[in-house]
Amino acid sequence: MEELIISGQTKKEQYETLLPQIASVIEDESDMIANMANVAAMLHETFHFWWTGFYRVQGDQLVLGPFQGPLACTRIAKGRGVCGTAWKKAETIVVEDVFQFPGHIACSSASRSEIVVPMIHQDEVIGVLDIDSEKVATFDEVDVLYLKKVVENLSKKLIKNAC
Numbered sequence: 123m124e125e126l127i128i129s130g131q132t133k134k135e136q137y138e139t140l141l142p143q144i145a146s147v148i149e150d151e152s153d154m155i156a157n158m159a160n161v162a163a164m165l166h167e168t169f170h171f172w173w174t175g176f177y178r179v180q181g182d183q184l185v186l187g188p189f190q191g192p193l194a195c196t197r198i199a200k201g202r203g204v205c206g207t208a209w210k211k212a213e214t215i216v217v218e219d220v221f222q223f224p225g226h227i228a229c230s231s232a233s234r235s236e237i238v239v240p241m242i243h244q245d246e247v248i249g250v251l252d253i254d255s256e257k258v259a260t261f262d263e264v265d266v267l268y269l270k271k272v273v274e275n276l277s278k279k280l281i282k283n284a285c
């Protein structure tokens with residue numbers, strides 16, 4: 123499959139440009155919510171996804187965190203939907219077509235594909251980065267590679283108690 127080219131740059135090039143900018147923005151800020159908010163904004167503005175945001179683990183649920191896009195479900199149980207499954211398995215999940223994912227939670231009927239990357243700190247999932255697209259099959263191995271780096275960079279800065 124040919125690489126998606128946006129604004130004269132491939133998706134890989136866009137991530138390569140964006141990642142140092144994200145690193146620089148979060149470098150001197152220790153507050154998790156502030157960093158999540160800026161990361162969501164930067165990813166969303168660069169790629170014009172349908173929905174870009176975070177859920178944080180709070181007890182036995184994921185609770186909505188900073189995001190860009192239409193309003194979303196506030197709480198997701200472990201093992202439910204794409205987010206709850208990524209949390210339970212502690213694995214990144216790419217969904218080419220949300221209609222084919224059993225138990226997908228449709229916060230928005232416009233969402234057609236999705237990627238969820240767990241944030242892991244000291245071997246525990248402390249939250250997830252969730253991105254939705256209104257087109258099918260938006261996310262591939264390039265997104266997996268770079269979004270994992272984004273999330274790793276964020277988690278490195280986090281103290282679990284501040285989550």
Ligand code: SME
Nearest residue numbers: 194203204205226227229
């Ligand atoms: N679709 C997600 C729910 C969160 S919204 O997409 C923002 C899921 O199935 O877990």
